[in-house]
Amino acid sequence: MKNRIAIASLGIAVGFAGAFALLSTAQGAGAPSVLSAYRQLDLFSDAFERVRANYVREVEDSELINAAINGMVTHLDPHSSYMDPTDFQDMQETTRGEFGGLGIEVSSEDGLVKVVAPIDGTPAQRAGITSGDFISAIDGISIQGMALNDAVERMRGAPDTQISLTVLRQGEKTPLQVTITRAIIQI
Incomplete structure (x- = not known):
């Protein structure tokens, strides 16, 4: 469980760092400001907390993070998908063939x-x-x-x-x- 949270946290941190770097470099080309990106992340954080607190059943943070990452990836490219650590391990076993x-x-x-x-x-x-x-x-x-x-x-x-x-x-x-x-x- 700690491993999953650590992986999800690392993925989020890398994603935030990448988004920050892209927005900083693209700012001169009319891209949204870094402030706008932080507002969007604040909106995401609010939605995350509301689902976490009010959903009909208890949901693990890692489940929410994995679903959010998968949603982003599949929305941007319908031919791609995100694999959580369990799915990745299953895929490795399948492709390894034993x-x-x-x-x-x-x-x-x-x-x-x-x-x-x-x-x-x-x-x-x-x-x-x-x-x-x-x-x-x-x-x-x-x-x-x-x-x-x-x-x-x-x-x-x-x-x-x-x-x-x-x-x-x-x-x-x-x-x-x-x-x-x-x-x-x-x-």
């Missing part, structure tokens, strides 16, 4: 994680996980209604660590308990 996990393709159905397919040669396939299985709990904790990304994050982990899945399988009357040892999964 992660520690079970080796299953999943979707969400009826509030549970549905196995679309185990990937050939992975721990999930070796443990007998099959297409159509539903995962209802991870390490004894129900995932009913959990966001798919959160459930996937719980299934990922360091190679050679164990995870216990509660699996609902068509034709089986009782849930199956499957223990799997995570491994590096190549994409």
Whole structure:
């Protein structure tokens, strides 16, 4: 959390410094004055504080800052987007082509994680996980209604660590308990 706030704060500070430098250099060319930029930042600060104090749910400062930065970037260039630290890490894992996990393709159905397919040669396939299985709990904790990304994050982990899945399988009357040892999964 401190890391996210530090990154967001650094990004804001760099943005402010860059805006100040651009406005200072462009002032002679009829650009708005630095005073005008500070008024706009004051307006942003007011909006930030109002949302923070009066929104229907509690919102983390980092969530507001990330949304504001993303809004600026996408407004100025619809083909660009801002990645918060979590999205950036996910993108790095995806482009690197490997992660520690079970080796299953999943979707969400009826509030549970549905196995679309185990990937050939992975721990999930070796443990007998099959297409159509539903995962209802991870390490004894129900995932009913959990966001798919959160459930996937719980299934990922360091190679050679164990995870216990509660699996609902068509034709089986009782849930199956499957223990799997995570491994590096190549994409």
